[in-house]
Amino acid sequence: MPLRVDMCMFVSGVLLCSFSGVLSGFSSVTDQQHTVSLSGKWSLSNSNGSLSLPAEVPGCVHSALQQQGFIQDPYFRFNDVSYRWIAFDNWTYTTTFNLCVFCINRSKQKVLLVFDGVDTVASIQLNGVSVGKTDNMFRRYDLSVRDLLTDGDNVLKVSFSSPVLYASERRKAHSAYRVPPECPPDVQKGECHVNFIRKEQSSFSWDWGPSFPTMGLWKGVRLEAFDVLQLIQVSSVPLYSTVSQWRVQVQLLVDAVQTTNGQITLSIPELDSEQTVQTKFLSGKTKNSFTLHINTSSQVKQWWPNGHGDQPFYQLTENNSGEGFKVYFRTVELVQEPVVGSPGLSFYFRINGKPIFLKGSNWIPAHSFQDQVSPAVNLLQSAVDANMNALRVWGGGVYEQDLFYSICDEMGIMVWQDFMFACAMYPTEDDFIQTVREEVSQQVQRLKSHPSVIIWSGNNENEAALATDWFSIPVSQRPLYRKDYVTLYVNNVRAIVREEDESRPFLVSSPTNGAESEQEGWVAANPYDPLYGDTHFYSYFLDCWDWRTFPRTRFASEYGFQSWPSFSTLQPVSIKADWSYNSSFSSHRQHHENGNQQMLLQAALHFNLPNATDPLKRFTDTLYITQVTQAQCVKTQTEFYRRSQSEIIEGKGRTMGALYWQLNDIWQAPSWSSIEFGGKWKMLHYFAQSFFAAVLPVAFEDDDALLIYAISDLSHDLKLRVSAYSWADLDPVCTLKSDLLLVPGGSAAAIFKQPVAALLAGCGRCTRLTCLLTFHLEDSSGQQGPTNHHFLSSPKDAQGLQKPNITDATGYTVTLHSASVAPFVWLDVGNVPGRFSSNGFLMVSRNMTVGFEAWRPTSVAELSRSLTVTSLADVY
Template identity: 70%
Template sequence: ITIWLLIAFTLCKYVYGDERLELSLNGKWILQNSNGSLLFPAEVPGCVHSALLKQGFIQDIYFRFNDVAYRWIVLDNWTYTISFSPSNEAKQRVRLVFEGVDTVASIFLNGVITGNTDNMFRRYEFSVGKMLRGGENNVEVRLLSPVVYSLERSQAHSSYAVPPDCPPPVQKGECHVNFIRKAQSSFSWDWGPSFPTLGLWKGVRLEAFNVLRLIHLSAVPVYNSSLSQWVVEVEGLFDAVEQTTVRVSLSVVELWTEEAFTVRFLPGTHKCSLSLYVNQVRRVCGEGKGTAVCLCLVCFIVVSFSCEFPTQVYFRTVELVQEPIAGSPGLSFYFRINGKPIFLKGSNWIPAHALQDLVSPADVRNLLQSAVDANMNALRVWGGGVYEQDLFYDLCDEMGVMIWQDFMFACAMYPTESDFIQTIREEVIQQVRRLKSHPSVIVWSGNNENEAALATDWFKIPVVQRPQYYTDYVSLYVDNIRAIVLEEDGSRPFLVSSPTNGAESQWEGWVSRDPYNLHYGDTHYYNYTHDCWDWTALPRARFASEYGFQSWPSFSTLRKVSKPEDWSYGSTFSHHRQHHAEGNQQMLKQAGLHYHLPDSPDSLQRYKDTLYITQVMQAQCVKTQTEFYRRSQSEIIEGKGHTMGALYWQLNDIWQGPSWSSIEFGGKWKMLHYFAQEFFSPLLPVGFEDQGVLLVYAVSDLSHDLHLKVSVYGWSSVDAVCTVVSGTALVGGGSAVVIHKQPITALLAGCGSGSCTRLTCLMTYHLEDINGCQQGPINHLFLSSPKEAHGMLKPNITFSVQQDEVRRYTINLRSSAVAAFVWLDALDVPGRFSTNGFLMVTRNRTVTFDPWGPTSTKQLVQALTITSLRDVY
């Protein structure tokens, strides 16, 4: 489903009969450390690390062990300074505006303190009119070490502990991150480094005016079901110098609808809320853009001079449906968008870089486009990172990516002192007002895993002390965050945590006895030791919002941040990069269940092959789990099922290291992401074995008449041994139905006497329409673990490359035998293949490659490597 909001605010020069002056203070500042030994130019927006990097004081922060080597940066205090000369024209009100300060700072203007900051996620404004002087003025931002500050705040909270104190040692991180309002993952996580940044990470400006200033404007359409009518709730936040009256005109241009309001402002900051009732809305989105209904709303704000703010609004409704299900205890848990139940297909988003100012628009667009190209319709912005930049949400609106938006609290308890609560309240107000006009945001969630942490006692809190933590939890997430969200935004649902039992958690007092109850809410599930191919151990959840397996990135990605002595799986570098306890061993143990582990006598080749086998393992494991969730959407088994979402952990990487991601740092797709392109396909056949019986489900987002074609192949040949075609069945939209059921022994027997066994053969299957045309991808099912297969030969794949007129390259592959997990790697030639990691059961196959920059056929041929499962042992 596509959900759009296209914003084009046109800020006028004249505001309410008053010329508004704005002076940007972005650009070159001077940055120095506490003792003045380092003093150099620094860009704003930016941070200390990126400034040091640009001036050559440090190297690539991700190179080898620099995350530890550069710890000295965050243990120091730093000061940003800039001089400027304001306009000579006098104004009654002058504001010094900081869109984002990271994090704890004192702000001085001409040597006089104007205020303090303690929250990375807030905008700060300071009244400075009386402090300005003619000629040159000086702004100074004195930043405190976030590590030292967090320690001091923790020590000051002496009445009881607020766990956890520190991350696990394997993460090589800093302590007490829950005492500071900044990206929680910046102190380290199990997939990323510790870089607690400092800086002015968003813009700085001076604003001057005489009468009235508009700080914020939003327009949110809400459907009133009792009136069968749309209401556009327009909200403005104004700063008034003196009592003034404003005429506001709201116009729906396409319907020639207009309503005028007169608003009276007293001095101070005020929120103005207006409602425009719309009697008819027509659909203007095409078939390819889903079911969003769209209409252009233009708001005119007028006093003596016209100030126009045209805003295009896309009307859509969001419901989180939690209601009884026939044949099952508990409640459903799914999203209904514009009246239609939607299965959410996607992943989880983490910060794209440890230094936010180095995340380019191209980086954001490439990652989101990669999600869309993998048939995802949803992403969860995880609660341990940052509220993403405006461009992220604009692109999600444009691309039709629905957003599950966490607030930035993760895997910890938090203090509830009044000043901490107050800064969080302002954070939540500002972020909800900033983001609520984006229809891509379909749900707010108060935190990541904190209900589960409290309910299942992650931190070993003594029983007698637990009531205090329950009280703090409810105070923070319910009495404050939830209350603010419900007041500020009535257009979308709010969940207190993820995972949660939703309505059941609320009924139990907000902290459920079992937040992982499969009859309610959403579930996070990880199991690295159990055989991931065994679907019977998977949770038949209402909604799967986190699950996954680790893999290593490709050698070409790791080579950029390492040296030759690092290129082995057991190296100090490999150990250092792994921030998940026993992670490297878990990957090999899981891979060893079904594949021979690489054993090349060449140590470098063995390292490359091991990186490859971790990606094979990850892709197949997540494929099995995602297909299980997709086929579970239409059925209830033993009271469980009706699964309506699969968001695997995680989409992107923050650096070059092992993680759960499907996209490597830099944008290169792992094998998992190519698999996701297929297992999230709108039309998908899902096959599995249940007690010796082959079952194949047809999973469809839209209604189709379909039949199934099953082909059986021997490992040693590229010619099908036999083919079976099922009868035609109608598969309704948003459903999963059994389209083929047959004992495997009968299927193999039908291929001819003794020609196939579980060890010598495998099968592929795909859906076809009534005309025999293939619909959706070709899927596969191994009848035994590949490491036990008989007759698997080295395929000796050869290739040729041709370039077409649009700079796309066609790669023609030829194989002498069935080849599993065929992996094409262009090494340092950036780009994307049309498919990868595939099962090749034909002699010839064509794959295309789209380069991201200038290259040549010769360069691609020299760079291209092809690996299959049989090649690594």
């Protein structure tokens, strides 16, 4: 029986593989590994036995209770608070399995009971005997059980302790000094001391999500039996040498019953490369390494991010079996070097030697209950469809499922991978450190096989929390917390990552000053310094239409504004009494302090707030205006970052990344997301499709002059066309053109500059209040990229803005007709899942056709009944 390889990939020029099965094909190996899944139907009961029910594995207690009718939808109205009792009880999962049914030969020399994911604190019994304990949601647990198995029925019990009470007990045991924060803000309605338990941090609540401290077997359970050895995992640390040669260091993680000799032959026929290795596997768990050299005469096709090339792969063959597996090649560097005209350092990613501007967002858990997460295909496809090339997997959620990273590989989405620590200090007792070490080692071994993962980051915002004193730590105690910080993230997390995977960069935190933070002892005086590293920036009271309010940073890894989801998303989890912006439901759903008021204050700077007498219309109009405001705010900020990539002004600039907060939602509530829970695109996501386009014109005003920059990911000869429109008319008042300009790939260049007064005077009938501008870029073949717009005044001050009297034809294609300029035209088909080819747009033509892509079977009749069309003037 030959070695079986499940997955192999190249990352950073390194072959990274995940193997399963048994290493046979060796003279000393005569038997194969036998694996039996124990997932499926189990039974579940609470501590006093008053509840007993069937439960699926993988799964969790909340899902089982809902599926069996013991509770309603946990997301309905106020159920997150009503169902708090679930997380305060203890629960036991039980299953009975028969070895004869599974055809397991108990004579195998070793049998392991493997748990891929236990959430979180549990004791495990097999046939009444304790075989292990768990305390970390992010670890795999292997338990040796051979001598406890019987030929007949075997009873397996996993008894879970309340994660809330466990975290509280751990906090009490840590009596020497506090480890803040003690509890989340009251507005989050969450649980305390989540930093004392290694589980999804946001499960105790966050400012965009509910508190559902889950329990359960959230990943698979199985038995693995073998006589000689099992290959747990294969990965590799690749190197791309200065003589342009790929050298692949392959690492095998093996569990051997006894010392075993063997031979492995790996080859990539298309690259004319083959390597045969004689090796000795020592007794117990060991790491074994060998090197595969790639033929220097071969031209290796490389993996590229979305928008910069394809994602080609090769077939890796293990010669004993003849099986082939995908292999990817690419290199990644994080460049931090002196910048001409600036006292700081650069901060950008170079993929395959090419500087790449990261365009994307931040990923949070897609559901409070991981067993209910549908495949990530839709959300990731939506990211690609919005011209994104990167996502940051945020450090307060979970390390995502394998499928997530495989899809990112295939779609060319770069992944900034945080480790799961967020917005807190953490304890550093020996047992906590030890479980973290195992967690980090396992996750790096699992994920480093993916070319999409381009960086590891130790935590989310913990350097900033310590440096800027989020938790009011007395000055005399700060050295203690700094020591704990270095112990956890530098001496342990960083050390393990560097040992396991030197093919990618590692940052200790985000935001951070990167190399400068290291020089300052890992905690910089100001981790938000725009001259170094990455920044997070939020401001809800300053005018978001004014680009001067934003930091001209090297890399923007978090920024954003809230909005509410659409009415069709809220309706299934609410009742009529909830359909008001000032209802108890609306207040309950908002987990960010004063968030609902902040949205209206920001909207009121540029828009008239809805004032319909009909309560439901006023509510839906308000939902709409929050989405308009969010879209316009994030558009302005993102365009500022994209046009700053080629400039240094007062030492600041050369921005090389814009990852707004956040891509997706965990439930139906107001948040910073651009995609609602369930997958529906907000107006922001349609805007992202334009502001992340490969070719984009961006306008802004400075010293009463209008400037327009041409931005291009790839080299183009471009010229600009600008049109001025009266709010009351659909014929342009005037049109201006620029000369042809070469815009190198990965740059932003000024293509137009003119005083606003002179521009308006040249148009004749235009003033700031009566006109607006549209503009686009062209090359010899026609328009390149989207048409953009620039408002010369706030829409609330615009003279001539009127209800456009839009009419529409129904069906999969919607044809709109308008008699006047219509800003922020929004098409909605209620609860029919899908997306429009364009939405939230500025309509400056009499006729426009928009397509609809349905994500489930529907009909023209259903779409016709559901379709509504709204523009800005309709909500006044």
